[in-house]
Amino acid sequence: MKRLIAPSILSADFNHLHKDVMLVNSSNADWFHVDVMDGVFVPNISFGFPILQHVKKIAQKPLDVHLMIVQPDRYLQEFAAAGADVITVHLEACTHIHRTLQSIRSLGIKAGVAINPGTPVHALDSILTDADLFLIMSVNPGFGGQKFIPSTYDKVRQLRALLDDSNADALIEVDGGVGPDNAEALFDAGANVLVAGNAVFKADDPLVAIERMKEAQ
Ligand code: DX5
Numbered sequence: 489m490k491r492l493i494a495p496s497i498l499s500a501d502f503n504h505l506h507k508d509v510m511l512v513n514s515s516n517a518d519w520f521h522v523d524v525m526d527g528v529f530v531p532n533i534s535f536g537f538p539i540l541q542h543v544k545k546i547a548q549k550p551l552d553v554h555l556m557i558v559q560p561d562r563y564l565q566e567f568a569a570a571g572a573d574v575i576t577v578h579l580e581a582c583t584h585i586h587r588t589l590q591s592i593r594s595l596g597i598k599a600g601v602a603i604n605p606g607t608p609v610h611a612l613d614s615i616l617t618d619a620d621l622f623l624i625m626s627v628n629p630g631f632g633g634q635k636f637i638p639s640t641y642d643k644v645r646q647l648r649a650l651l652d653d654s655n656a657d658a659l660i661e662v663d664g665g666v667g668p669d670n671a672e673a674l675f676d677a678g679a680n681v682l683v684a685g686n687a688v689f690k691a692d693d694p695l696v697a698i699e700r701m702k703e704a705q
């Protein structure tokens with residue numbers, strides 16, 4: 489089973505973004521996780537196209553773009569053009585999720601669906617084979633550095649069973665409060681991609697933190 493680590497640049501040092509991107513390039517991490525927030529879907533605003541374009545110029549790993557925005561359909565093409573390799577939209581922000589997933593795939597990139605801690609896994613039942621990735625939020629989205637919500641383990645196990653039952657090969661990603669201490673338990677529950685912001689960029693040694701999560705496999 490695929491097991492990947494995706495450091496979230498939301499927790500990077502924006503005065504030295506180049507240095508932090510290079511650090512991830514030089515590490516064993518697999519993807520860059522890029523959090524876009526609009527101040528409407530979530531109570532925070534992060535960054536948009538200019539940052540994404542700059543990261544894309546120097547990143548040597550795929551960009552996993554997590555859109556915490558309303559009406560994401562309006563911007564899919566622009567995010568793909570800016571360099572997204574995966575675009576994940578929130579189920580709660582999409583009236584026509586099936587159509588949105590088709591639109592993302594038609595841009596030639598991977599399509600993901602995220603669910604908030606308050607959204608049940610069964611809300612994904614009808615689209616299990618229509619996405620390349622399902623992101624289970626393990627904190628309420630909006631900020632880095634929050635505490636992991638333990639009921640996430642059950643949600644990961646539930647989703648793993650549903651995907652297996654329907655022969656769907658989508659990846660399961662977990663995002664929020666993830667780090668070396670819970671990485672192994674999440675991989676064991678059936679997760680494939682672990683996002684880590686503070687656990688990487690606020691660590692004394694980010695490379696060691698990434699390595700510890702990689703070793704959790
Ligand atoms: C939260 C974001 C996360 C965030 C994770 O809304 O979606 O990707 O960067 O940060 P940590 O790992 O610090 O919880």
Ligand code: ZN
Pocket residue numbers: 496521522523554663683
């Ligand atoms: Zn995220």
